[in-house]
Amino acid sequence: MALQISGTAKSFIRRSAQVLSILCFVAIAVLASCDMKPRIGFLMDSLEIERWNKDKALFEEKVKELGGVAVIAVADSDPDKQLEQARQMIDEGVDVLVVVPVDLEKAGEIVKLAHQSFVPVISYDRLIKNCNLDYYVSTDNINIGELQANYLTKISPQGNYVLISGPTSDYNAYLLHLGWMNVLQPLIDKGDINVVLDEFSEFWLPDEAYRILSQYLKDKNEVDAIICGNDALASGAIAALKEHKKDGRVLLAGQDADIQAVRNIVAGYQTITIYKPIESLAFAAANAAIKISDGEAPSNMHITVNNGKRLVPAILLQASIVNSQNIKMTVIQEGYIGEQDIFN
CATH class of the missing domain: 3.40.50.2300 (Response regulator)
Structure with missing residues (x-):
């Protein structure tokens, strides 16, 4: 004798299957997000000077070693272009911005824009002035x-x-x-x-x-x-x-x-x-960025530098002759x- 299932039971089974499907999808998405690597934006001024090619390669390498992905853009010494590159990176969901500012004052707009989306900013080698900059990594x-x-x-x-x-x-x-x-x-x-x-x-x-x-x-x-x-x-x-x-x-x-x-x-x-110890500089910035993306404060920023707006936690490395x-x-x-x- 065949088992008869009422219309109400069939409807309940369909809804349960749909809910289970949605829950499975959400679970997969959550697990996938747990495996996502932190994305670190690196906004550079120019590659015209020889040393900056070294910074670029070393920073990208160090971020990768630490489990992240470096997203790099070069502004060709144009502060407006750098601001647009920052906007694009923020829209694409970078976790942290590391900035070699084209202009010490105009780059403050990048910091302001980033903070609107809760993206922290590290100023690399050059200090961004008169803004609520988060961190600064440079030489003395x-x-x-x-x-x-x-x-x-x-x-x-x-x-x-x-x-x-x-x-x-x-x-x-x-x-x-x-x-x-x-x-x-x-x-x-x-x-x-x-x-x-x-x-x-x-x-x-x-x-x-x-x-x-x-x-x-x-x-x-x-x-x-x-x-x-x-x-x-x-x-x-x-x-x-x-x-x-x-x-x-x-x-x-x-x-x-x-x-x-x-x-x-x-x-x-x-x-x-x-x-300049560029390898150490790149590692310090990459390490700080990865930690920040993970919700940690960098542990080795023992000094502060006044950027005209606030005392910015900083790492200042020593150079040699x-x-x-x-x-x-x-x-x-x-x-x-x-x-x-x-x-x-």
Whole structure:
């Protein structure tokens, strides 16, 4: 005898099956979300300078090692483009934004936009000013300026100095300049050092320093030492010095340990560069971003930096000098540059 099922029972069975199907779908979605890797947005200014290609590769590698996915966008030195890239990343659901700001002030809009969607922001290498920035990971740029100035003044405690800073849109340019003056000002006050030229450039590029120094050397010949904000500016200064037959006869400091800068040190055109621990910098930022995405506060931010709006928890790493005597013990030993790339 066949079992007869009433219409009410059939309806109940159908509804139960639908509910069970929905619950299974939700369970699968929840389990899938548990396996989702944190997405870390990395907003970069430009890749035109050699060192930033290293930062990009190292950051991406470190985020992957820590179980996340790095989403990278390069703004080509356009602050409006960087803001749009931030908007797109936020809309696509990144968990944390790490920003190398194109403009120290305008990047505050990125922080404001991110916070509207509860996305924390880490400022990388360059400080974003006058906003409620969450974290800052960089090197101690005042100390870098002091290292540059100290080294040159030990060799030449008297003479005419030229200072070529980076762009005013980058707060690092001010910090480096402050470090220079911490060392130079007492010697200026004594009358031992005369700063004959002190200018900020528009970009961190060789043409800027070439233009600034060439204009000066057209009319004046007095220069014993030059301090540049980075190695790209230093290379532009070398080009100007060569045109005036002063290459190798003027002390010159740069920063970033670019391959060409280290070659210039070997050749005698540049006195020193500054090596930033970029691998440690990338790891510190990646580690902080992954922890934040997991709801944890980074445990190694023991200092704060005033960005004009608040005291921002920060990591500031130390840099080191590279000169003709210690190239093998610094950038080569660290694996930052291959020996064959320098000496061949």
